[in-house]
Amino acid sequence: MTTETAARTLPRVTPRSFQHAGLLVVLVLIVAYAGVATDSFLSSNNLINVLRQVSVVAVIAAGLTLLMTAGGMDFSMGGNVAVTTAVAAQLLAHGRPAWLTLLVSIALAIVIGLVNGAVVTFTGVAPFVATLATATLLDGVALLVIDGMSVSIGEHLSTLGNGRTLGLPNLVFVAVLVLGLTALVMRYTTFGRDAFAIGGNEDVARLSGINVVRDKLLLYGLAGALAGLAGIMLLSRLAASSPGTGGLQLQLTAVAAVVIGGTSLAGGRGTVGGTVLGVLLLGVVANVLNLLQISSYYQQISVGAVLLIAAIANLVRRRRH
Structure with missing residues (x-):
């Protein structure tokens, strides 16, 4: 075998192979600083609390990653979470069984997602505008x-919200399952590949035989379903639905996590691995600010600043490609 032939058979190491290296380094540095700045950060109780809190955002972010990869956007997922928690709380408070509550809540969330998809697909209204209005x-x-x-809701859903398995919160296992399935869909299924194609160029995808209308409706319906699941998870953790539960703040955190993770705002590129790192980064930053007793106002400022920086970096990366 010649040197040239051997070179062709070896995997090429490109900067893309390390596309999340910078994000991982930032996360490690923040964790190291937090461990030095406060003794309680690395305690098992605090780390479990962080994992429990980011699990809800992770489920929303999983749906957003797939949707944004296809060039879509749903700013109403946080509002969908708010409605889901409100409806589920009322059903449970009035004595309805948990299985019926879950069924009705998730079905409602799917319908909301499909309505968004129908508006975006059949009217041509920009996803940002349509879903922000819905939100x-x-x-x-x-x-x-x-x-x-x-x-x-009292003790209803307490096993999901506060229970543990093998020492880890049950909510974490739900989030890991959702993220894992999303990653498999994006990487190994025709539906996932079609999402990348639609995000890259919707017209070309349509001409190549992809059923763009069907896939976009499915993507928005799936985003709605995951928003509903996130709403149930949030309700189980808080044990109550209150004004301000879910909503735009939760939505912006999820969007920031996805964009930080490298998913393109223009579609055609995205990874679940990057989204996971983005979710963890924002969760750790919020936790550190709380432990250092820094005003909660700065948490909103930090999320907005990180989202702006990530959006600019996303644009610069796209222009380079």
Whole structure:
């Protein structure tokens, strides 16, 4: 075998192979700083609390990663979470069984996602505009459902929200399952490859035989389903639905995590691995700010700043490609 032939058979090591190396280094540095700055950060209770908190964001971010890879966007997932928690809380508070509550809540969330998909697909309205309008509408609906008051669910869903398996929160296992399935879909299925193709160029994807309308509706429906699941997870953790549960702040955190992880805002590129790192980074930063007793206002500032920086970096990377 000649040297040239051997070179062709070896895998090429490109900068793309280390596309998340910088993000991983930043995360490690922040964890190291937190471990030195506060003794409680590396405690098992605190780390478990961080994992429990980021699990909800991770499920939303998984749906967003797949949707944004296909060139879509759903800013109403946080509002969908708010409605799901409100409806589920009312059903449980009025004595409805948990299985019926889960079925109704997830079905409602899927319908909301499909409505978004239909509006975006059949009217041509920009996804950002359509779903932002839906988000505002859903936030109002959530307040109507709970009548602007906190609705407690008592011990319902406590096993999911506060239980542990093998020492880890049950919510973490749900998030890992969702992220793992999303990664498999994106990498190994025709549906996942079609999502990349649609995000790269929707017209070319349509001409190549991909059923763009069907896939876009499925993508938005899946995003709705995962928002509903995230709403159930959040309700199980908080044991109540209150004004402000879910909503735009949760949505922006998920979007920031996905964009930080390298998913293109223009579509055609995205990885679940990057999204996981983005979710962990934002979760750790929020936790560190709390432990250092820094005002919660700075948490919102940090999320906005990180999202802006990530968006600019995303654009620069796209232009280089």
